[in-house]
Amino acid sequence: MPELPDVEVYRQYCNRTILNKKIKTVSLPVKRILDSSKSTIRRHLKENKLVNTDRHGKHLFLKIGDEFNLMLHFGMTGDVEYFKNKKNKPKHTAMLLGFENGHFFSFINIRKLGKIKIVKNINEFVKEKQLGPDALSIKKKKFIELLSEKRGFVKSALMNQKSIAGVGNIYADEILFHAGVHPKKKLSQISERKLLELYERMLSVLNTAIESKAQPEQMPKKYLLRERKPNAECGICGGKIKKTELSGRPVYYCSKHQH
DNA sequence: GGTAATGTTAGACT
DNA sequence: TAGTCTAACATTAC
Numbered sequence: 494m495p496e497l498p499d500v501e502v503y504r505q506y507c508n509r510t511i512l513n514k515k516i517k518t519v520s521l522p523v524k525r526i527l528d529s530s531k532s533t534i535r536r537h538l539k540e541n542k543l544v545n546t547d548r549h550g551k552h553l554f555l556k557i558g559d560e561f562n563l564m565l566h567f568g569m570t571g572d573v574e575y576f577k578n579k580k581n582k583p584k585h586t587a588m589l590l591g592f593e594n595g596h597f598f599s600f601i602n603i604r605k606l607g608k609i610k611i612v613k614n615i616n617e618f619v620k621e622k623q624l625g626p627d628a629l630s631i632k633k634k635k636f637i638e639l640l641s642e643k644r645g646f647v648k649s650a651l652m653n654q655k656s657i658a659g660v661g662n663i664y665a666d667e668i669l670f671h672a673g674v675h676p677k678k679k680l681s682q683i684s685e686r687k688l689l690e691l692y693e694r695m696l697s698v699l700n701t702a703i704e705s706k707a708q709p710e711q712m713p714k715k716y717l718l719r720e721r722k723p724n725a726e727c728g729i730c731g732g733k734i735k736k737t738e739l740s741g742r743p744v745y746y747c748s749k750h751q752h
Numbered sequence: 753g754g755t756a757a758t759g760t761t762a763g764a765c766t
Numbered sequence: 767t768a769g770t771c772t773a774a775c776a777t778t779a780c
Contacts, residue, residue: 569757569759570757604759620765645771649771688778739771740771765769766769
Protein backbone atom coordinates (compact mmCIF):
# COMPACT_ATOMS: atom_id res chain seq x y z
CA MET A 494 0.00 0.00 0.00
CA PRO A 495 2.58 2.48 -1.05
CA GLU A 496 1.66 6.07 -0.42
CA LEU A 497 3.72 8.23 1.91
CA PRO A 498 2.61 6.57 5.17
CA ASP A 499 3.22 3.08 3.80
CA VAL A 500 6.65 3.98 2.48
CA GLU A 501 7.52 5.61 5.80
CA VAL A 502 6.56 2.40 7.60
CA TYR A 503 8.75 0.44 5.17
CA ARG A 504 11.60 2.83 5.86
CA GLN A 505 11.33 2.28 9.59
CA TYR A 506 11.17 -1.46 8.98
CA CYS A 507 14.38 -1.31 6.92
CA ASN A 508 16.03 0.70 9.68
CA ARG A 509 15.55 -2.06 12.20
CA THR A 510 16.27 -5.02 9.93
CA ILE A 511 18.83 -4.59 7.16
CA LEU A 512 21.28 -1.84 8.13
CA ASN A 513 25.01 -2.54 8.41
CA LYS A 514 24.87 -6.09 7.12
CA LYS A 515 27.24 -7.06 4.35
CA ILE A 516 25.47 -7.97 1.10
CA LYS A 517 26.76 -11.15 -0.53
CA THR A 518 24.19 -11.85 -3.25
CA VAL A 519 21.96 -9.67 -5.41
CA SER A 520 19.17 -11.12 -7.52
CA LEU A 521 17.10 -8.96 -9.89
CA PRO A 522 14.64 -11.20 -11.74
CA VAL A 523 12.23 -8.52 -12.99
CA LYS A 524 13.92 -6.55 -15.71
CA ARG A 525 11.17 -4.08 -16.49
CA ILE A 526 11.38 -2.34 -13.10
CA LEU A 527 15.10 -1.59 -13.34
CA ASP A 528 15.99 2.06 -13.93
CA SER A 529 19.71 1.34 -13.62
CA SER A 530 21.33 -1.61 -15.38
CA LYS A 531 21.48 -4.91 -13.57
CA SER A 532 25.27 -4.78 -13.51
CA THR A 533 25.30 -1.25 -12.07
CA ILE A 534 22.96 -2.21 -9.26
CA ARG A 535 24.94 -5.38 -8.55
CA ARG A 536 28.26 -3.54 -8.58
CA HIS A 537 27.05 -0.99 -6.04
CA LEU A 538 25.45 -3.47 -3.68
CA LYS A 539 27.73 -6.53 -3.65
CA GLU A 540 30.16 -6.63 -0.70
CA ASN A 541 28.71 -3.35 0.55
CA LYS A 542 26.34 -2.40 3.38
CA LEU A 543 23.19 -0.34 3.55
CA VAL A 544 23.95 2.20 6.24
CA ASN A 545 20.98 4.53 6.42
CA THR A 546 17.52 5.27 5.05
CA ASP A 547 15.75 8.27 3.62
CA ARG A 548 12.42 9.04 2.02
CA HIS A 549 10.97 11.68 -0.24
CA GLY A 550 7.26 11.35 -0.89
CA LYS A 551 6.72 7.81 -2.12
CA HIS A 552 10.39 7.18 -2.87
CA LEU A 553 12.51 5.17 -0.46
CA PHE A 554 16.30 5.55 -0.41
CA LEU A 555 18.65 3.04 1.15
CA LYS A 556 22.04 4.63 1.56
CA ILE A 557 25.04 2.61 0.35
CA GLY A 558 28.31 3.67 1.93
CA ASP A 559 28.52 7.45 1.79
CA GLU A 560 28.14 8.10 -1.90
CA PHE A 561 25.20 6.26 -3.41
CA ASN A 562 21.64 5.27 -2.63
CA LEU A 563 19.48 2.39 -3.70
CA MET A 564 16.16 3.98 -4.65
CA LEU A 565 13.01 1.87 -4.35
CA HIS A 566 9.65 2.96 -5.69
CA PHE A 567 6.73 0.63 -5.13
CA GLY A 568 4.21 1.48 -7.83
CA MET A 569 0.67 0.37 -7.04
CA THR A 570 1.73 -2.75 -5.19
CA GLY A 571 4.81 -3.36 -3.17
CA ASP A 572 6.26 -4.44 0.11
CA VAL A 573 9.55 -5.22 1.78
CA GLU A 574 10.38 -8.27 3.84
CA TYR A 575 13.35 -9.39 5.87
CA PHE A 576 13.48 -13.11 6.52
CA LYS A 577 15.86 -15.79 7.71
CA ASN A 578 15.16 -18.82 5.59
CA LYS A 579 15.38 -18.78 1.82
CA LYS A 580 12.44 -21.14 1.69
CA ASN A 581 10.29 -18.23 2.86
CA LYS A 582 11.12 -16.09 -0.16
CA PRO A 583 7.93 -14.12 -0.94
CA LYS A 584 6.14 -14.50 -4.23
CA HIS A 585 6.75 -11.63 -6.68
CA THR A 586 10.16 -10.84 -5.29
CA ALA A 587 11.64 -8.28 -7.69
CA MET A 588 14.92 -7.90 -5.82
CA LEU A 589 16.48 -10.32 -3.39
CA LEU A 590 19.51 -9.39 -1.28
CA GLY A 591 21.36 -12.09 0.60
CA PHE A 592 23.39 -11.00 3.61
CA GLU A 593 26.54 -12.39 5.14
CA ASN A 594 24.57 -13.64 8.15
CA GLY A 595 22.51 -15.87 5.86
CA HIS A 596 19.37 -13.73 6.06
CA PHE A 597 17.53 -12.14 3.15
CA PHE A 598 15.74 -8.98 2.11
CA SER A 599 13.02 -8.99 -0.52
CA PHE A 600 11.55 -6.10 -2.49
CA ILE A 601 8.13 -7.39 -3.49
CA ASN A 602 6.42 -5.93 -6.53
CA ILE A 603 3.34 -7.79 -7.72
CA ARG A 604 2.22 -5.59 -10.57
CA LYS A 605 5.73 -4.67 -11.67
CA LEU A 606 4.97 -0.97 -11.77
CA GLY A 607 7.72 -0.17 -9.28
CA LYS A 608 11.27 1.05 -9.91
CA ILE A 609 14.77 0.31 -8.69
CA LYS A 610 17.59 2.74 -9.34
CA ILE A 611 21.04 3.66 -8.10
CA VAL A 612 20.92 7.34 -7.18
CA LYS A 613 23.92 9.46 -6.33
CA ASN A 614 22.36 12.54 -4.84
CA ILE A 615 18.83 12.53 -3.48
CA ASN A 616 18.27 16.24 -3.99
CA GLU A 617 19.33 15.98 -7.60
CA PHE A 618 17.05 13.00 -8.12
CA VAL A 619 14.13 14.97 -6.67
CA LYS A 620 14.95 17.85 -8.99
CA GLU A 621 15.22 15.59 -12.04
CA LYS A 622 11.88 13.99 -11.28
CA GLN A 623 10.45 17.44 -10.61
CA LEU A 624 8.99 16.23 -7.33
CA GLY A 625 7.50 18.82 -5.04
CA PRO A 626 8.41 19.07 -1.35
CA ASP A 627 7.66 16.03 0.81
CA ALA A 628 4.14 16.26 2.18
CA LEU A 629 5.35 16.04 5.78
CA SER A 630 8.06 18.67 5.36
CA ILE A 631 6.31 21.28 3.26
CA LYS A 632 5.80 24.63 4.96
CA LYS A 633 2.37 26.14 5.34
CA LYS A 634 3.24 29.12 3.19
CA LYS A 635 4.63 26.98 0.37
CA PHE A 636 1.55 24.74 0.41
CA ILE A 637 -0.82 27.70 0.03
CA GLU A 638 1.40 29.21 -2.63
CA LEU A 639 1.54 26.01 -4.69
CA LEU A 640 -2.18 25.29 -4.59
CA SER A 641 -3.24 28.88 -5.16
CA GLU A 642 -1.64 29.02 -8.57
CA LYS A 643 -3.29 25.84 -9.82
CA ARG A 644 -6.62 25.23 -11.46
CA GLY A 645 -8.56 22.03 -11.90
CA PHE A 646 -9.86 19.75 -9.17
CA VAL A 647 -8.57 19.98 -5.64
CA LYS A 648 -8.03 16.23 -5.45
CA SER A 649 -5.92 16.20 -8.62
CA ALA A 650 -3.71 18.91 -7.17
CA LEU A 651 -3.20 17.05 -3.89
CA MET A 652 -2.17 13.95 -5.83
CA ASN A 653 0.15 15.78 -8.21
CA GLN A 654 3.66 14.75 -7.16
CA LYS A 655 5.09 17.86 -8.78
CA SER A 656 3.23 20.01 -6.26
CA ILE A 657 3.46 17.86 -3.16
CA ALA A 658 5.22 14.50 -2.99
CA GLY A 659 3.64 11.61 -1.14
CA VAL A 660 -0.14 11.91 -1.30
CA GLY A 661 -1.85 9.31 -3.50
CA ASN A 662 -5.41 8.32 -4.30
CA ILE A 663 -6.36 6.87 -0.92
CA TYR A 664 -4.90 9.57 1.30
CA ALA A 665 -6.10 12.39 -0.93
CA ASP A 666 -9.63 11.10 -0.29
CA GLU A 667 -8.90 10.82 3.42
CA ILE A 668 -7.57 14.36 3.70
CA LEU A 669 -10.55 15.85 1.82
CA PHE A 670 -12.92 13.77 3.94
CA HIS A 671 -11.60 15.30 7.16
CA ALA A 672 -11.39 18.80 5.73
CA GLY A 673 -15.02 18.57 4.54
CA VAL A 674 -14.04 19.45 0.98
CA HIS A 675 -15.59 17.77 -2.05
CA PRO A 676 -12.88 16.06 -4.19
CA LYS A 677 -14.24 17.62 -7.39
CA LYS A 678 -14.32 21.14 -6.04
CA LYS A 679 -12.34 23.49 -8.24
CA LEU A 680 -9.26 24.93 -6.63
CA SER A 681 -10.24 28.38 -7.81
CA GLN A 682 -13.32 28.15 -5.58
CA ILE A 683 -11.48 27.28 -2.40
CA SER A 684 -10.73 30.06 0.05
CA GLU A 685 -7.31 30.55 1.58
CA ARG A 686 -8.80 29.69 4.96
CA LYS A 687 -9.96 26.34 3.57
CA LEU A 688 -6.54 25.73 2.02
CA LEU A 689 -5.06 26.22 5.47
CA GLU A 690 -7.41 23.63 6.86
CA LEU A 691 -6.42 21.23 4.07
CA TYR A 692 -2.81 21.71 5.05
CA GLU A 693 -3.49 20.94 8.71
CA ARG A 694 -5.57 17.89 7.81
CA MET A 695 -2.93 16.61 5.44
CA LEU A 696 -0.36 16.61 8.24
CA SER A 697 -2.64 15.04 10.81
CA VAL A 698 -3.94 12.34 8.46
CA LEU A 699 -0.46 11.34 7.29
CA ASN A 700 0.97 11.33 10.81
CA THR A 701 -1.97 9.36 12.19
CA ALA A 702 -1.60 6.84 9.38
CA ILE A 703 2.09 6.37 10.14
CA GLU A 704 1.34 5.91 13.85
CA SER A 705 -1.20 3.27 12.81
CA LYS A 706 1.54 1.52 10.81
CA ALA A 707 -0.52 2.34 7.71
CA GLN A 708 -2.99 -0.38 8.76
CA PRO A 709 -6.60 0.77 8.26
CA GLU A 710 -7.84 -1.39 11.17
CA GLN A 711 -5.56 0.48 13.52
CA MET A 712 -6.73 3.92 12.47
CA PRO A 713 -9.29 5.97 14.38
CA LYS A 714 -12.92 4.91 13.95
CA LYS A 715 -13.88 8.00 12.00
CA TYR A 716 -11.37 7.31 9.23
CA LEU A 717 -12.70 6.82 5.71
CA LEU A 718 -10.06 4.16 5.01
CA ARG A 719 -11.77 1.76 7.36
CA GLU A 720 -14.99 1.83 5.37
CA ARG A 721 -13.89 2.65 1.88
CA LYS A 722 -16.92 1.35 0.03
CA PRO A 723 -20.11 2.77 -1.45
CA ASN A 724 -23.11 3.20 0.87
CA ALA A 725 -21.03 2.88 4.02
CA GLU A 726 -21.99 5.16 6.87
CA CYS A 727 -19.85 8.27 7.30
CA GLY A 728 -17.97 8.11 10.61
CA ILE A 729 -18.08 11.88 10.95
CA CYS A 730 -21.68 12.87 10.19
CA GLY A 731 -23.61 9.65 9.57
CA GLY A 732 -24.12 10.54 5.92
CA LYS A 733 -23.72 8.13 3.05
CA ILE A 734 -20.34 7.36 1.46
CA LYS A 735 -20.48 7.62 -2.31
CA LYS A 736 -18.17 6.54 -5.08
CA THR A 737 -17.40 8.44 -8.24
CA GLU A 738 -14.48 8.70 -10.64
CA LEU A 739 -11.77 11.17 -11.49
CA SER A 740 -9.29 10.56 -14.31
CA GLY A 741 -10.17 6.89 -14.22
CA ARG A 742 -9.43 6.53 -10.51
CA PRO A 743 -12.00 5.79 -7.84
CA VAL A 744 -13.05 8.60 -5.52
CA TYR A 745 -14.82 7.99 -2.20
CA TYR A 746 -16.43 10.82 -0.30
CA CYS A 747 -19.28 11.64 2.05
CA SER A 748 -22.23 13.08 0.16
CA LYS A 749 -23.38 14.96 3.26
CA HIS A 750 -20.49 16.82 4.84
CA GLN A 751 -18.07 17.32 1.92
CA HIS A 752 -18.91 20.40 -0.16
C1' DG B 753 -14.66 -14.91 -15.40
C1' DG B 754 -15.33 -9.99 -15.24
C1' DT B 755 -13.84 -6.19 -12.63
C1' DA B 756 -11.16 -3.27 -9.90
C1' DA B 757 -6.89 -1.95 -7.55
C1' DT B 758 -2.81 2.38 -3.20
C1' DG B 759 1.36 5.01 -9.35
C1' DT B 760 3.52 7.10 -13.19
C1' DT B 761 3.81 9.01 -17.63
C1' DA B 762 3.53 9.78 -22.80
C1' DG B 763 0.67 11.94 -25.62
C1' DA B 764 -3.83 14.20 -26.31
C1' DC B 765 -6.46 18.01 -25.11
C1' DT B 766 -7.65 22.80 -23.70
C1' DT C 767 2.93 27.49 -23.93
C1' DA C 768 1.76 25.11 -20.11
C1' DG C 769 -1.39 23.01 -17.18
C1' DT C 770 -4.66 19.18 -17.11
C1' DC C 771 -6.60 14.74 -18.42
C1' DT C 772 -6.69 9.90 -20.41
C1' DA C 773 -5.04 5.52 -21.44
C1' DA C 774 -1.76 2.09 -20.82
C1' DC C 775 1.23 -0.64 -18.29
C1' DA C 776 1.03 -6.01 -15.29
C1' DT C 777 -0.90 -8.99 -12.08
C1' DT C 778 -3.80 -10.68 -8.57
C1' DA C 779 -7.92 -11.01 -5.59
C1' DC C 780 -12.68 -11.03 -5.13
